[in-house]
Each structure stands twice: as C-alpha cells, then as structure tokens.
Amino acid sequence: MAFSLRLLSANQPDVVWKEMNRIGVSPEGLDLMIGKGEFLIVKVANISAPAANILKQEMLAKGGEVALGKEMAYLRSEEGEAIIMGTRTQYRRLLELLPRQPFGLAALAQDLNRLLETLEEGPPPLTIKNQRFEWGKRTYIMGIINITPDSFSGDGLLAQDRMLNKVLQQAEAFLEAGADFLDIGGQSTRPGYTQVSTEEEKRRVLPVLETLAKKFPLPLSVDTYKPAVAKAALAAGADLINDIWGLQNDPAMVQIAAAAQAPVIVMHNKTTPEYTDLMGDVASFLQNSIDLAVAHGLPREKIIIDPGIGFGKTPEQNLTVLNRLDELKALGAPILLGTSRKSVIGHVLDLPVEQRVEGTAATVAVGITRGAHIIRVHDVKAMVRVARMTDAIIRS
Amino acid sequence: MKLFSQKQKERTRNLPIVAVALGTNVGDREGHLRKARKELTVILKNPVFSQVYESEPVGYLDQPWFLNQVCVGETPEAPLTLLHKFKMLEKAAGRTAGPRFGPRPLDLDLLFYGSWVMVSTILTIPHPRMQERSFVIQPLLELVPDWVDPRSGRGLKEIWETNKDHLSRCYPKV
Numbered sequence: 227m228a229f230s231l232r233l234l235s236a237n238q239p240d241v242v243w244k245e246m247n248r249i250g251v252s253p254e255g256l257d258l259m260i261g262k263g264e265f266l267i268v269k270v271a272n273i274s275a276p277a278a279n280i281l282k283q284e285m286l287a288k289g290g291e292v293a294l295g296k297e298m299a300y301l302r303s304e305e306g307e308a309i310i311m312g313t314r315t316q317y318r319r320l321l322e323l324l325p326r327q328p329f330g331l332a333a334l335a336q337d338l339n340r341l342l343e344t345l346e347e348g349p350p351p352l353t354i355k356n357q358r359f360e361w362g363k364r365t366y367i368m369g370i371i372n373i374t375p376d377s378f379s380g381d382g383l384l385a386q387d388r389m390l391n392k393v394l395q396q397a398e399a400f401l402e403a404g405a406d407f408l409d410i411g412g413q414s415t416r417p418g419y420t421q422v423s424t425e426e427e428k429r430r431v432l433p434v435l436e437t438l439a440k441k442f443p444l445p446l447s448v449d450t451y452k453p454a455v456a457k458a459a460l461a462a463g464a465d466l467i468n469d470i471w472g473l474q475n476d477p478a479m480v481q482i483a484a485a486a487q488a489p490v491i492v493m494h495n496k497t498t499p500e501y502t503d504l505m506g507d508v509a510s511f512l513q514n515s516i517d518l519a520v521a522h523g524l525p526r527e528k529i530i531i532d533p534g535i536g537f538g539k540t541p542e543q544n545l546t547v548l549n550r551l552d553e554l555k556a557l558g559a560p561i562l563l564g565t566s567r568k569s570v571i572g573h574v575l576d577l578p579v580e581q582r583v584e585g586t587a588a589t590v591a592v593g594i595t596r597g598a599h600i601i602r603v604h605d606v607k608a609m610v611r612v613a614r615m616t617d618a619i620i621r622s
Numbered sequence: 623m624k625l626f627s628q629k630q631k632e633r634t635r636n637l638p639i640v641a642v643a644l645g646t647n648v649g650d651r652e653g654h655l656r657k658a659r660k661e662l663t664v665i666l667k668n669p670v671f672s673q674v675y676e677s678e679p680v681g682y683l684d685q686p687w688f689l690n691q692v693c694v695g696e697t698p699e700a701p702l703t704l705l706h707k708f709k710m711l712e713k714a715a716g717r718t719a720g721p722r723f724g725p726r727p728l729d730l731d732l733l734f735y736g737s738w739v740m741v742s743t744i745l746t747i748p749h750p751r752m753q754e755r756s757f758v759i760q761p762l763l764e765l766v767p768d769w770v771d772p773r774s775g776r777g778l779k780e781i782w783e784t785n786k787d788h789l790s791r792c793y794p795k796v
Contacts, residue, residue: 272714474702477742497637497698502664514706518744538698 239264261315268310268317268341270334271506275301277329278308284323290316317342344558349599350527352560354445354465354489359406361560361599364621365613368407368447368602369400370566373430374414386433393434397442404610407466408442409602410434410459411449415470415537427455432462439463447491453478460486466530470537471495472515484522491530491562492516496538504543505553508533512557530600531559535589536568544570548589551596563598565589566605587612595620637667637696638736640704641766643749643758645729646715647679647688654715654728655689661711665704666695672761677792680755689795692733692761701735705745708732733758737772748773753781756789 235241242263246256273281275298282292282299290312297303312320317338324335349361359366371393397408412430413422422430431448438446439462447466448459453476456467465488472492473480483490492515494508501507512531519529531554533547554561565571571585572578583605590601590609594616603609642662646654655674662669672692679685697704708730715728734748748771752758759782762769769778 471700472703474700474706477702477740477744480744481742495700496703498667500667500698510706510710511703514703518702 237265261318262313264314266310266312266314266317266342266345268338269506270308270310272305273308273334274305274329275303277327277331277334278306280327280329280331281308281310281320281324281334284320284327285310285312285316288312288316288319290320314342341556345555347558348555349558349560352489352527355443357406357443357445359560362621364617365594365598366406366600367404367606367610367613368409368562368600369397369403369405369606370602370604371396371400371408371410371434372414373410373412373434390433390437394437394441397438397444400606401442401444403607404614405444405606407445407447407600408438409447409449409468410438410464411468412455413450415449424452424454427452428458431455431459435459435462435464451475451479453482457482457486460488465489466491468532469493470534472511473518474511474515480518480522480524483519484524487524487528489528489530490519490524491532492519493532493537493564494534499538499540499543501543504539504546505550508547509554509557512554512559516557516559526558529559530562531557532562532564532602535563535565536570541570541573544568545574548593549596551593551598555597560599561597562600562602563590563593564602565593566601566603566609583608591616637698638738639694639766640666640697640735641692641694641733641762641769642666642708643729643731643733643752643755643761644691644693645688645731645757646727647686648727651689655691657715658711658728658730659691659693662693662695665699665707666693666697669693669695670765672764674795675757675761675792676795677757678790680790688757690757690761690792692758692765694762694765697735701732701738701740701745701747704735705732731758733762734769734772739772753785754789756786756792759785759789760792 234245239260243256243260246259251259278292278294278298282294285292290310293309293311295306298306321335321339325332351358351360400408410431412427427450435446435448445465446463447468448456448464449468450456450459451469451471456479467483467488468491469479470493472494473483473490492512494511516529520526533551533554535544535547539547548565551561551563566586567579567582571582571589575585577585586603586605587608590612593601594613601609601613644655644658659671675690677688677690679688699707712726712728712730716726731749732745732747733752738747740747759778763778763782767778770776771781
C-alpha cells in the first residue's frame with residue numbers, strides 16, 4: 227500500500243485551519259492545534275547570559291529552540307543576543323513559566339507577550355476625513371503629486387492658475403483610478419536634489435493644498451521635513467504630515483503634529499548607508515519615532531511607519547529591507563511602502579526612471595505580500611491594478 | 623551580487639560635525655568610558671577623543687569625582703536619532719551595573735550639532751550649560767579650539783578666558 231504525501235503551504239494560519247477542518251478535526255482540536263501550525267522567530271538583544279541560558283532550557287523543554295553565540299552559551303560574556311524559534315503554542319507555554327524566573331526574564335515575558343498580541347491584533351484602524359482605514363483589509367494607494375519648478379513655467383497669476391489646473395486634473399485622474407490618499411510635495415528629495423527655501427516650498431504646496439482640500443474628499447498628506455511648512459500646510463488643508471526624517475530632524479515637528487493631532491508618516495532615514503544591523507537599526511529608528519510622537523500626546527493609531535526605501539541605503543540594502551518588510555509588523559503600526567520608480571529598480575534592471583513601471587509593480591506585489599498596508603506610487607492606475615490583484619491572491 | 627558596482631558609491635557629502643560629552647562617576651569608570659568610546663566609534667564617522675579629565679561633582683556635591691571626555695566626529699544621523707542612540711548606550715551601561723539610584727554610570731550629552739541652534743523640551747543645542755562646565759570646555763579646546771557658539775558668536779577660547787576662574791575643578795587624568 228502506497229501513502230501519498232502532499233506539502234501544505236506554511237505559515238498561513240487560514241490554510242492550516244481549512245485543511246484541518248477538511249479532514250474533520252473537532253472544533254476543540256482546531257483551537258488547540260492552530261497555534262502549532264504557526265512558526266515565529268524572535269531576536270532578543272541585551273539579554274544577560276544566565277537569562278539566555280534559562281530561556282534556552284525552557285524553550286527546548288517545549289520543543290522549541292533558542293540560538294546563542296558561543297560566548298553566551300559558555301557564559302564567557304555578560305550579555306548578548308539570542309534568537310528564539312518556535313511555534314506560537316510553544317511561545318505561549320514559555321510565557322506561562324517566564325514570569326517566575328530571575329535575571330529579568332519576567333520583564334522579557336511582558337515584552338514577548340506584548341509582541342505576540344501586537345502581531346495577533348494588527349495595527350488599530352484610523353479615521354481621516356470621515357474615511358475609515360482598516361489596515362490589512364485591502365491595500366490603500368497613495369498617489370504622488372510633485373509640485374516642481376517646471377509646473378511653474380511662466381510667471382504671475384496666470385502661471386499659477388495653469389499649474390493648479392494641471393494638478394487638479396492629475397488629482398482627478400488619481401481619484402478615478404482608485405487612489406485613497408494624495409501626497410503633495412514641493413521639494414524633491416531624490417539623491418542629489420537641490421534644497422528649496424521654506425518660503426519657496428510653502429509657495430509651491432499651499433495653494434495646491436487649499437484647492438485640493440476644497441474639491442477632494444481624499445485625505446491629503448504634505449511631504450515635508452520642515453516644521454514651518456508642515457504647520458502652514460495643516461492650516462491650508464493637509465490632513466497628514468509625511469516626514470522623511472521621522473520627526474527626528476527638528477524637534478518642532480513632533481510638537482506641531484501633536485498640537486494639530488495630525489496623523490504622521492514617519493520614515494527611516496540617514497545620510498550614509500552604514501549599518502551594524504540594517505533591519506535592527508531601521509526598526510529601532512522607527513520605534514524611536516513612535517515613542518517621540520506618543521510621548522508628545524499623539525495617539526498611537528495616528529502613526530504610520532515607512533522603511534524609507536532609497537534613503538540612506540545601498541541597492542542591496544533596499545532589496546533586503548523590501549524582502550524583510552514583515553519584520554516591521556512587530557511595531558504595531560501600519561506600514562507605508564514607497565518604491566515607485568526608485569533607483570534600486572534602475573540598478574537591477576538598468577533602466578531610466580521613465581521605464582520602471584514593471585519594476586515598481588514587482589516591488590508593490592512583494593511589498594504587499596510582506597505586509598505593506600499603503601503603497602505610495604506615481605503610476606496610480608497601474609499600481610491599483612497590481613495591488614488589487616495581489617490582494618485577491620493573499621487575502622482570499 | 624555584482625549588480626551594483628562603483629556607480630552606487632555614495633557621493634561624499636558634508637556631514638555635520640557633532641560633539642559629545644562623556645561622563646561617569648559610578649562603578650568601573652574606566653570601563654564605562656572604554657565601552658562608550660568603542661560604541662561611539664561605530665555611531666560617529668572619523669571620531670576623535672580628547673584626553674580623560676577628572677572633575678569634581680557639580681550640584682549634588684556628595685558623590686564621587688567624575689571621569690570626563692569629549693568626542694568630536696561626523697554624523698549621518700538626524701539630531702534626535704543621535705540622541706536616541708546615546709540614550710540606548712546610557713541605558714545599557716546602567717543595566718550591566720545593576721539597579722541603582724543616584725548618578726548614572728554613563729552620561730552622554732550632545733554638545734553641538736553642526737551650527738544648528740534649537741531650543742525644545744526634547745533637545746537644546748548647543749548644550750545650554752556647556753559654557754559653565756570646565757570638564758566640557760577644556761577637552762573641547764583640545765579638539766576644536768576654533769569652534770564658535772552659533773548663538774552668541776563667541777569663540778571657545780574667549781568663553782574659557784571669561785569663565786575659567788569661577789568654574790568647578792577639573793584636571794587631566796594622570
């Protein structure tokens with residue numbers, strides 16, 4: 227008699243649940259076993275060597291594992307890092323024991339518990355301009371509207387009218403194509419950009435925001451790292467601040483966001499691509515942004531995180547961040563991904579900026595699969611299709 | 623992957639120059655300084671360190687003397703990112719020394735960030751009290767004697783000459 231083996235898709239609780247249900251597992255059995263079909267890997271930093279060794283023993287007893295460096299395992303270093311590996315059920319059982327253990331393991335248990343809850347619950351929904359965003363239900367699309375000097379060909383009021391008309395047309399096309407947000411920026415931040423004065427930036431974005439706010443139901447974000455521009459933009463009708471320095475450049479930014487209770491998009495950024503631990507640094511930066519905002523009175527649900535593809539990262543690092551985007555789920559905030567037409571695509575495909583739509587599509591599809599909740603794009607019509615298709619596959 | 627070659631080499635930018643004051647008066651003071659120097663070498667680019675000074679406590683007088691040092695380097699980080707990294711180092715130093723009340727085993731103060739001037743509840747730079755601290759001005763004089771306070775336009779040497787007679791005691795450690 228021959229058995230027949232078939233592989234089942236891993237780490238998709240829905241799939242395991244359906245398959246167990248199909249073979250007639252009892253409801254009690256489903257409840258009991260569903261947590262054994264999901265695997266979690268967690269890295270712990272700054273753990274003392276004795277604590278790490280107790281952790282290893284306990285997790286081994288549950289059938290899981292804790293990986294330690296040699297120095298830690300032989301107690302030759304005081305503290306270091308550990309990597310915990312196990313099923314959700316094994317973590318739950320570990321958490322029953324840890325609170326009674328010494329060496330700070332009770333505190334670790336609290337952090338671990340919070341992490342598991344964050345992953346289970348997902349980011350809390352957010353309402354902007356009477357629109358409710360339920361993260362993960364479908365992917366939301368942010369259309370990019372850049373107000374650059376060439377939008378101002380000519381001088382005077384006539385030129386401004388022409389520019390506003392052009393922007394209105396673009397915004398209408400974006401709305402029609404299925405955009406959920408519009409992102410308005412008056413200062414290009416592409417590598418090698420020229421700085422624009424605060425006054426010039428205001429002159430570019432404020433009339434646009436005023437016009438769009440009157441005519442469009444969509445939430446509008448202002449793409450700026452300057453507190454003065456952000457403040458004026460909020461007064462002119464912007465609903466969110468999109469800060470490429472994650473509130474960490476000028477302390478006035480977090481105060482303006484908190485005073486207006488405006489949602490913020492905080493992006494990871496640094497000037498040179500040097501990291502001791504790329505994903506750890508990005509996560510720690512974004513956590514600092516969240517902590518800053520919360521400490522100043524901005525509710526947690528109003529903070530959206532962005533890993534900053536193309537900012538302070540080499541092409542290889544950009545690809546790594548994209549492929550490991552799901553690690554940022556641990557921060558409990560909605561994730562915005564901005565890869566549209568960026569140089570990382572140009573480097574892989576060796577194509578100029580106007581030929582990066584397909585490359586962008588690939589980053590959008592993988593980004594959504596890895597947990598992006600919002601995608602920020604130039605080619606709204608095309609990327610709405612990519613997002614809908616990806617949603618249909620992974621959320622069915 | 624050989625996809626990305628020379629082309630991508632980050633163009634060298636002018637990174638802001640920053641100064642950090644290191645202070646410790648608890649536990650293994652030399653050890654805390656040594657660890658902090660090692661970490662700062664990772665966080666900052668091209669860091670240089672002053673010699674180590676010993677200084678008397680200011681404020682709460684009933685505590686041991688401090689070891690102080692100043693580091694000047696370039697930073698690719700935004701001001702509050704840098705501050706966050708310093709806080710993490712302070713926290714790490716506190717934890718290995720065990721729970722403690724009173725002075726921390728390691729203090730890291732951002733003294734200046736390029737020629738930025740900012741006043742806020744989170745961060746004020748240049749450091750609001752650096753002019754009254756001999757254990758900051760003396761090591762800074764070693765590293766960046768031509769530094770000018772962007773608020774007042776006064777040079778470091780001038781500040782030192784004006785203030786040195788009424789400042790707390792501070793000597794290079796032998």
